[in-house]
Amino acid sequence: MASLRLLQHMLPSILILASLQACMGDTTVPAQLNNDVLGLLVFKSDLHDPSSYLASWNEDDDSPCSWDFVQCNPATGRVSQLSLEGLGLLGRIGKGLQNLQHLKVLSLSNNNFSGDISTEKLALPPNLESLNLSRNSLSGLLPTALVNMSSIKFLDLSENSLSGPLPDNLFDNCFSLRYLSLSGNLLQGPLPSTLPRCSVLNGLNLSNNHFSGNPDFASGIWSLKRLRTLDFSNNAFSGSAPQGISALHNLKVLLLQGNDFSGPVPADIGLCPHLGRVDISYNLFTGALPDSLQRLNSLTFFSLSDNMFTGDFPQWIGNMSSLKYLDFSNNGFTGSLPASIGDLKSLSYLSLSNNKLVGAIPLSLAYCNALSVIRLSDNSFSGSIPEGLFDLGLEEIHFSQMGLTGSIPPGSSRLFESLKMLDLSRNNLKGNIPAEVGLFSNLRYLNLSWNNLQSRMPPELGFFQNLTVLDLRNSALFGSIPGDICDSGSLGILQLDGNSLNGPIPNEIGNCSSLYLMSLSHNNLSGLIPKSISKLNKLKILKLEYNELSGEIPQELGRLENLLAVNISYNRLVGRLPVGSVFQSLDQTALQGNLGICSPLLKGPCTMNVPKPLVLDPNAYNNQMGGHRHRDESPMSTTDRHHMFLSISAIVAISAATLIVVGVIIISLLNVSARRRPAFVETALESMCSSSSRSGSLASGKLILFDSRSSPEWISSPESLLNKASEIGEGVFGTVYKIPLGVQGRVVAIKKLVTSNIIQCLEDFDREVRILGKARHPNLIALKGYYWTPQMQLLVTEFATNGSLQSKLHERLPSTPPLSWANRFKILLGTAKGLAHLHHSYRPPIIHYNIKPSNILLDENYNPKISDFALVRLLTKIDQHVVSNRFQTALGYVAPELACQSLRVNEKCDVYGFGVLILELVTGRRPVEYGEDNVVILTDHVRVLLEQGNVLGCIDLSMGEYPEDEVLPVLKLALVCTSQIPSCRPTMAEVVQIMQIIKTPIPHTLEAF
Template identity: 40%
Template sequence: MRKCRSRHVLCVAFCLFLIVLFEHGEGVNDEGLTLLEFVKGVDDPVGVFAGWNVADPSPCNWTGVSCDANGQVMKLALPNSKLSGHISAGLSGLQHLKILSLSQNSFIGSIPSDILSITSLWKLNLSRNEFSGIIPKGSLPSLRMLDLSKNAVSGSIPSELFQSCGKLRYVSLANNQLVGSIPSSIGTCPKLVGFDFSANKLQGAIPRDIGNLPSLLYLSLERNYLSGQLPRELGSCSSLQYLDLSGNLFFGEVPIELKGMSNLSILAMQENFFLGGIPAEVLYLPLLQYGNFSFNLFSGKMPAPFSSSCNSLQVLDISENNITGALPPTLSQCSMLKFVNISHNKLSSSLPANLGLLAALHTLDLSNNQLSGNLPAEIGDLNQLAVLRLGANAINGRIPPEIGKLELLQILDMESMKLEGSIPSALKNCQFLLEVNLSNNNLSGTIPEQMNNMTYLRSLQLDHNNISGSIPSQLGELYHLENLDLSFNGLTGEIPSSLGALKQLNHFNVSYNMLTGQIPRSGILQIFNSSSFIGNPGLCGLPLALQCGPFSAPPTVNQKRTRVLSVSAIVAITAAVIIAAGVVVVTLMSIRALKGQKTELFVYESAPPSPEAEIIIGKLVLFSKSIPSKYEDWEAGTKALLDKECVIGAGPLGTVFKATFDGGLSIAVKKLETLGRIKTQDDFEQEVGLLGNLKHKHIVTLQGYYWSSNMQLLLSDYVPNGSLFDHLHGRQPTLGWGRRFKIALGTARGLAYLHHDCKPRVLHFDIKSTNILLEEDFEPRISDFGLGKLLPMLDTYMSGRKFHNDLGYVAPELALQSSRLTEKCDVYSYGVVLLEMVTGRRPVENLDSDVIVLCEFVRSSFEEGRGSSCIDPALRSCPESEIMQVLKLGLVCTSQVPSRRPSMAEVVQVLELIKPTIDFREASS
């Protein structure tokens, strides 16, 4: 209010001053008055206009104002001046104005249509403000440059803007909220050098008329909803140097005519739906420096370079496609290559030895392919290499000692291959290493003591190998280490106390080895729970809740994997309980296989009321030590697990109960009501038993199962914060954008683990928001995975009214008996969950006798240009650009054609590229 009063007083004083001046025949000229009129609607906190004096005869010496030789205002430039408010229409009085630049301020409101009546304008720059409304219709025949980027301008691009554009050279409308199509009239601007329409909501195809722009050097259309096939006419833009089509919905094959863009140096086509092969003539354009073709559906063999056809190429990214065949040996001709990423494809054969000729290479990522053969020693010739990712291939043999020649190496990823032999001690020469991942191989030998030379190391993963010997105490000198995983090996001896000094450590795992002795009492290791140490029968100490003493001797080799409780002891215990309590508690056998942490117990389904009653004995299998396995804990039989007061959920598989033990530990128990296609106990145990070894942050760990002829139970982690469905559709929704994105990314990572890291892969077939459970910090955990054979038959499932809402998640091919069911069914269901999180709507809704299917509703809204209207009103204050990208990803995942859907690994990478600005206070509160 005080600010408004002060402005009012200034205005009154200003008017009185003008009256006095006019009475004496003095004061600024008409153009000066026009500029002073402009000032009235502007807030000037830093005093830019302090020198704009009404008593001056001319405004030519005012800040930001320039005049021509005739004293007429030709330029008004006040960029980055912290100005705000509205721009008055009065500026149209400056009829000789050539340059108007008000960029990087905080102006609001609509762009005055009168500005388009200043026919003398050469340059109009209103970028980086907060303008809204639509772009005024009209043309500026003298205009050379137009920049309205980074505002909140909406509506469509007026075709009139390019109807008199004979002098127009550059136009940018990027980072707005524009909808509709690109006007074909832009093809009538013969001198146009560049235009940038990126980061909007534009739809439709690229106009073929763009091929009529012979001077075009720069074209950016990234992050829109443009679709259709690329016009062949683009190839006529022979002067084009920069072309960015990424993050759209383009499809079809890349036209061979694009080879006509012979001057192109930057080509970005990632995150679309391009099909077929990549033409070699386009991939290896003669002046191309940067080529990104990732996250598409390209297939066929990777093209080989022509002779001297790729001398300029520095960055080549073809990751996340379906490229097959061998890595072309002639790639070594691209001598300037610094970055190569062909990960997540289907490349086969061995690595060509002449890769070592790429002397400038900084990053080589060939992970997640089907490469085989040995690692060539010539890989050590890549002496500029900083990142080497070869994981998830079938490469075998030894790690060549020449790896030590890569002295600049920072990331070494060779996980999940078939490597043998020992870890070469020459690795010590790579002293700048930050991450080393050699997990899931067949490596043997010992851990080199010289690894302490890698003083910057943050992550060391050697798990799931056959490494023996002791843990070198020198590892305690790696003070930057955050992740140390040595689990599932044959390590012996004690855990060195020096590891307690690793203060940065946040992940530590030495489980399932043959370690002995006491876990070091001092230092960081005491913060880790028992899961970091289990599977080492000779270990004792606080994290394992096993007291160390004179009777705690290390196990023999024969005791390492199996610990058997004698049958006679079990019979004696059982008899004593029956006689003393009159309640049958039977434990006939307990076999603890520490490799899988499996304990088998035979228990009664219920305590028989009399000796004559029929006794039903079931088999209870526990996968983890975290669940008590003593007979006292199960003396009430299965009734201890199925308290009707503790029902916490129900679904197509059955009812879920919460069971709590005396020590406070709680588990979730699902009483199965259907076995689907499972017919026998052996089938059941084979199907469920494979799931006991699966461990990931974002999946619910299966703790065990129970089988009898009358009852089947699944025992799993109890997740305390309910399901995603509860928090989205409950009475008081608690999910802001930060939490929703956190759940989306975590769920994608969990599914990617099941699809890509598990061997054999695990499919879900029942992804929905009720099966995404939330921890107290809202980290998601996927439940009911790998149970597809236990689900009801599809016809029964679809006819049951109880599961009507669930059908919104079902991929269309599931309804076709002849269709091959793949992981793309899970991708479809996950896409529905994304749409559910962004819109706040259920997958299927009944409104006034009309059924609304969420996927169809969102897709039709996009086709009508109303995509943003689908966003949950609770997210209106959140960053719309990020939300719209996730919404778009949901539509891609729910494509009707399975091959058009991305893999879950691709989904994870897309979400990580979005990188939202999460309010961590909101995301954790």
């Protein structure tokens, strides 16, 4: 390795010498030794090769043509191709490769190369034709010279961390470029106007970036007449797609999904005869489909789901005879399905869910012999299920909420082997569950709920080896629960509510080792609750209410540490509650209606189904211990025990008060220490900032918008726009203003940051703000840009039309309707998803630090958007200003450990704040409220009410009707999130999962498939 480093240092001198020798006609030095061998060895010296794939690269060889992964031109003996895909190489791409003058193909994809790819740091051979650097960790701006190499034909830089906008002159000289992929980076802004100069471009992939604006199809992309593949998916493009796509006569693949395109689909799209794949899903397209689409006889993949299309379902669909994948779901199509749909003999995937289709399911659909997945749910179909469909080799059948009648077809041997998911819920099906259902050996999901089957529980359910979800709620079932229902051990959700099942819960239920939701409520089950339930270590929700269960609740159930919700109300249970788990915090609604459960929450007798305890002679016990007792000394009296209880309570109260006092003292000491922090720290930071070399590429006093190529020149002084009339809020980090930008009426929010303690280096400020700008999620406020001068720093963000949650919850005008429970749950779930994205999608995780209603903004549909996340990154240090304001403006939201651990901020602090946010939304009360004689801490108040069984009394009645089976588990989740011990709080990913289970268990489970 030392010799390699020596070669690396000597390479410039050797190359100069070789050049002089060539000029003087000296041919005594082999070209391979001076160029190819040395170049490759220097390139290798910059790398870490953990698996020694490059061991054959020997510095003693005169030629590299025998080396692994190297190919030479047999005529010249020079290296022509270097392919190092997927070797796990680490390091930077050094300058050794520039000496491979005859290299045509270079592929370094699927490694761990890192670093900037600027022209100064990435030197490449001049005659390169194919360059593949995909799936690495390369960063920085995209250099113009890389695309404008006169010889380059193939360029793949996908799945790296390239960032920033593309320079407008990027494609000035791309006359040879045939394929370009920049997919999966962090690029942003509009497309360069020079793109149409790539006249021979065959493939263009810009997917999975942050590009925005309108790509100007008419004068730009549509002029690339040799294009065969165009992929703009998963960006932020907007606007309409004008006519003219027919100019792309050779186009085979068109992918526009995941943008904000609007208006109708171009009417001439069907004039691209070679189109084989079209995906325009997840946009805002409207209107009816153009009839020209029926000409696309070569189309195999067609998806336009999640748009706003209307009009009748196209009757010409059968003309697209090559279709294999068809997805029209989540639109507004009307009418009926044509019989010609049976002509799609190659169709394997059909999804028409969530439209307004009517009529019967065509019998001809059974002629689609290649069908694997069929999804027709949430329409208004009528009639019965065509039996012929159950003769196909289907893997998924989704026919829920369609109004179907008749019985469930028995199925064929072909279906038995293939079917994985069957959802026939929310119809009006009748008759027995076919015995053949037990033959579905690969079935993972079975949902027959909300039908009128009037059938026994089929014993064949025990045959399932892979079943994960079994939902038979409200289907008029009777009989007993089969004992072998969990023989496979894979069942995760078991829902049998609302039937007429009788007999005991089988003891074999303990074999359901994967079960996390078991709901058997509203049946006629009797007998004891099996002790074997205590084996279900993953169980989170247990619902047994409204049955005839008797006896005591097994104490062993207290071992179930993952339980979040239990309901055993309205049975015939008696005795003590299990010690541990969630049982000690159950409220009255989960226990009431039983014969004699021992709980202070319930009125009536406490019945113990156990014999009286044996009373031992206390003297005998003392004698065994070698102690002595006076004959006249009696055992502890009831009065003594009462006094002991009072003394213990007093001790607990005194201890709690002591902890509070200690916490206040610690905070005060921290504030004092912050004030006494040496001034030379700040001086040193400022000195470093002013003395460091600057590139001069960033302009002070200029408004920088990430989605624009240049700053709006008409805004010469953004601070002049910030007046009292436009002010809409104020927080720890600064004041917020509502500002219109441009004549188009675009409105943004501008936060004027507090100047104290904010980063004072423009380059550092720019870097940190751009990092925050890359944190994109539907539930995060998008950062649009910034303005910086030494005296003023502004952040430009998107504007949320419905203001903050604080204004809707606590500052609502009498004329404004209160938030409904549906909106409150949406706000909570969206906020949880946004925090989970910050915590789990970035390393290190982004901590919000200041969760409260004023930082939760709402769009026009009441979708939450978290603001002010990670602004602490813009601080040079967390000093007295932030500490004191944090505690003063977020009272009740501060996690208790912040007062005891020198302000160590981690994800669990955000979880605590989110738990308080739940309580505030459900109760409508502030986290801390001051009365004349007392102070009410919301977390403590709700916890006490829950213990007393009166928790429903704290729910905000202004939101109108609410489902108790959602509100109560959400309140309990809040108390878990606000646990005093950080390790006892769940992660935000777990919070999202729990909330989805609370709302609707089944769709959440589907996400796993």
